[in-house]
Amino acid sequence: MNPGTTELQPDRQLIAQLTGFSRFARAQNFNVGIQESVDSQRLAASIDVTNRRQLRMGLKALICSSVSDWERFDRVFDAYWKLDQPRQNTQASIGGKAPRQAALADSSQHGDDALFDVPDANALDAKGASDGNLSQGGASKTESINTRNFDQLSNAAELRSMEDLAERLARRIRQRLLRRQRIDRRGERVDMRSTARTSLRYGGLPMSLSFRQRRRQTPKLVLLLDVSRSMSVYSYLFLRFARGILGAFKGADAFAFHTRLVHIGETMREPGRRRLREKMALISAGWDGGTRIDKSLEAFNRHYARNILGSRSIVIIVSDGYDTGEPEELCKQLQRIKRRSRRLIWLNPLLGNENYRPGTRCIMAALPLIDIFAPAHNLESLSALEQHLAGI
Amino acid sequence: MQAALDKMGQRVTDAGYIADQALLTSLWLMSELNRPLLLEGNAGVGKTEVGKILADVFDRSLIRLQCYEGLDVNTAVYEWNYQRQLLAIRRQEILHEDGLSEAQLFSETYLMKRPLLQSISGVQPTVLLIDEIDRADEEFEAYLLEVLSDFQISIPELGTIKASSIPLVILTSNGTRELSDALRRRCLYHYIDYPDYDKELRIVLARAPDIGANLAAQIVAFVQKLREQDLRKVPGVAETLDWTAALLRLDMKSLGDNPDAVVATLGCLLKTREDIDAMPAEVIHDLVARAS
Numbered sequence: 001m002n003p004g005t006t007e008l009q010p011d012r013q014l015i016a017q018l019t020g021f022s023r024f025a026r027a028q029n030f031n032v033g034i035q036e037s038v039d040s041q042r043l044a045a046s047i048d049v050t051n052r053r054q055l056r057m058g059l060k061a062l063i064c065s066s067v068s069d070w071e072r073f074d075r076v077f078d079a080y081w082k083l084d085q086p087r088q089n090t091q092a093s094i095g096g097k098a099p100r101q102a103a104l105a106d107s108s109q110h111g112d113d114a115l116f117d118v119p120d121a122n123a124l125d126a127k128g129a130s131d132g133n134l135s136q137g138g139a140s141k142t143e144s145i146n147t148r149n150f151d152q153l154s155n156a157a158e159l160r161s162m163e164d165l166a167e168r169l170a171r172r173i174r175q176r177l178l179r180r181q182r183i184d185r186r187g188e189r190v191d192m193r194s195t196a197r198t199s200l201r202y203g204g205l206p207m208s209l210s211f212r213q214r215r216r217q218t219p220k221l222v223l224l225l226d227v228s229r230s231m232s233v234y235s236y237l238f239l240r241f242a243r244g245i246l247g248a249f250k251g252a253d254a255f256a257f258h259t260r261l262v263h264i265g266e267t268m269r270e271p272g273r274r275r276l277r278e279k280m281a282l283i284s285a286g287w288d289g290g291t292r293i294d295k296s297l298e299a300f301n302r303h304y305a306r307n308i309l310g311s312r313s314i315v316i317i318v319s320d321g322y323d324t325g326e327p328e329e330l331c332k333q334l335q336r337i338k339r340r341s342r343r344l345i346w347l348n349p350l351l352g353n354e355n356y357r358p359g360t361r362c363i364m365a366a367l368p369l370i371d372i373f374a375p376a377h378n379l380e381s382l383s384a385l386e387q388h389l390a391g392i
Numbered sequence: 393m394q395a396a397l398d399k400m401g402q403r404v405t406d407a408g409y410i411a412d413q414a415l416l417t418s419l420w421l422m423s424e425l426n427r428p429l430l431l432e433g434n435a436g437v438g439k440t441e442v443g444k445i446l447a448d449v450f451d452r453s454l455i456r457l458q459c460y461e462g463l464d465v466n467t468a469v470y471e472w473n474y475q476r477q478l479l480a481i482r483r484q485e486i487l488h489e490d491g492l493s494e495a496q497l498f499s500e501t502y503l504m505k506r507p508l509l510q511s512i513s514g515v516q517p518t519v520l521l522i523d524e525i526d527r528a529d530e531e532f533e534a535y536l537l538e539v540l541s542d543f544q545i546s547i548p549e550l551g552t553i554k555a556s557s558i559p560l561v562i563l564t565s566n567g568t569r570e571l572s573d574a575l576r577r578r579c580l581y582h583y584i585d586y587p588d589y590d591k592e593l594r595i596v597l598a599r600a601p602d603i604g605a606n607l608a609a610q611i612v613a614f615v616q617k618l619r620e621q622d623l624r625k626v627p628g629v630a631e632t633l634d635w636t637a638a639l640l641r642l643d644m645k646s647l648g649d650n651p652d653a654v655v656a657t658l659g660c661l662l663k664t665r666e667d668i669d670a671m672p673a674e675v676i677h678d679l680v681a682r683a684s
Binding site: 065204 | 424425427474477478577580583
């Protein structure tokens with residue numbers, strides 16, 4: 001180590017390089033704010049900057065904020081410091097932008113991206129309109145759309161307003177749940193803290209007692225959506241419903257599955273519709289295929305269940321149950337989920353059909369394990385979900 | 393800086409912890425920049441241990457806050473000592489003393505300091521270990537954010553208490569819940585992975601010096617192989633050390649000598665019935681053979 005460099009104020013070129021790196025990292029979706037930039041300068045002032053390894057490790061601790069950041073930091077670091085020039089044009093060429101553009105191109109090829117397609121202004125309008133309908137409660141248009149079967153929706157406008165409703169419904173369910181809890185509040189244990197506080201005015205005698213009740217919390221919802229071909233009529237509606245759930249319930253998470261499992265929770269939280277559409281297009285490659293429920297659930301159990309499921313979790317599987325796998329395997333996986341969560345709900349869009357009997361082998365085998373097996377063919381049946389969630 | 397790092401590395405090693413350069417850099421940075429360090433990693437890779445070691449290295453006292461669902465201000469920050477307050481009131485009544493004003497009733501005498509308040513109100517700077525922050529509620533996380541950025545705590549009856557010393561803060565997380573971006577940004581970040589063969593061997597030798605180099609190598613090779621299996625709960629370093637201690641008690645010299653003892657002590661490594669069922673004796677014998 002050269003003792004001179006540690007004491008030295010970082011020179012201008014270095015400051016420029018570090019600032020450039022901060023900007024570069026930000027472009028790669030790292031969480032780099034002004035604080036981090038300032039700290040990286042402080043870091044540079046106190047280490048031997050000619051030692052790349054130290055700089056790398058220092059910046060890594062400073063800039064990363066999750067495992068995925070941790071894993072890709074080295075690549076980003078290398079990409080930046082190898083090209084020893086001020087970065088104007090590299091941002092476009094490395095990582096960040098390119099896949100996104102590919103996604104754009106990709107999504108325009110897909111015919112099915114009506115999904116999140118609504119330009120923002122229109123979306124607001126549609127929202128306002130349906131708002132009016134809902135608050136009037138008995139408005140005839142809402143009424144009819146509430147009980148309309150999902151698979152009978154024909155034109156795009158109907159579909160779109162249905163999607164908006166699904167999203168808003170999810171939020172309303174949460175509001176109802178919260179209100180219910182407030183009404184229910186009754187004491188369970190004496191609360192020393194506030195009892196002591198109120199008894200001060202009686203000279204310390206606990207004349208009136210204050211009670212405390214364990215706060216009841218909203219459940220943690222985990223949605224597992226079947227997006228295979230047999231579900232294609234419904235899947236985009238349920239995706240919107242999932243988006244509503246994710247927005248309304250804090251701990252909620254969502255997955256989509258067909259022959260394999262895709263984690264869509266983070267993506268669906270994307271607030272901008274345009275970016276959401278791009279991201280969805282990226283991850284939805286290969287949807288509309290066959291179904292392997294058991295394999296998908298196994299993947300869920302293996303990679304996610306341990307971290308996501310807990311005593312407050314309610315797992316909601318949305319699927320028609322047409323599966324090519326073995327029922328025994330499915331049962332095994334369902335049992336695992338059941339053991340880790342509080343309740344297991346299976347929503348089946350076909351159940352709304354009067355002629356339908358749950359006859360597929362998979363469903364028959366799984367039925368005993370499912371706490372609630374309910375239809376999900378129209379909005380009314382979806383809002384019945386609130387009843388199931390309230391008692392938990 | 394390298395000199396400081398080396399010195400720190402030496403002290404950490406002396407304290408019995410094997411840390412790589414990256415972790416040392418993070419630790420050094422957190423003391424330099426006065427920012428909390430968020431440690432993530434699987435269960436049993438030695439996250440909590442880092443806090444203890446840090447207290448050792450900087451010669452500070454360690455204050456630990458174990459988080460759980462429902463953790464609230466009363467258990468994490470402060471609580472009034474009601475019994476004592478009531479006693480004081482009664483005493484004043486009986487003895488007809490004057491002068492117990494409300495201000496006195498809510499003074500530090502009747503304040504019970506919980507870990508967070510303790511850690512910032514001491515004369516000597518401390519090390520604050522906030523363990524498994526992911527188990528606490530989001531509300532608590534938000535509160536913590538406030539404490540960690542300003543290092544001051546408001547108590548309605550008493551006013552704001554400013555930190556008399558800034559603690560070194562370590563947060564650990566198992567990832568049972570996604571932490572908020574705000575908290576992540578506030579912290580330096582370090583991910584501790586399962587150690588590779590060499591590092592784990594050094595850990596075992598550091599923690600159980602009595603074990604022969606031969607057996608230690610076999611143990612580590614076995615555990616490394618075991619981690620590649622399809623298990624529900626992958627054994628961490630803590631499990632390796634447990635198992636080492638168990639084998640030491642059994643006076644084992646080599647795993648190959650007595651594979652049945654390996655099967656019998658497997659409870660140190662595998663913690664669920666499913667995992668034990670998934671690893672029948674033949675598989676274990678095979679793993680032993682490959683490890684030795």
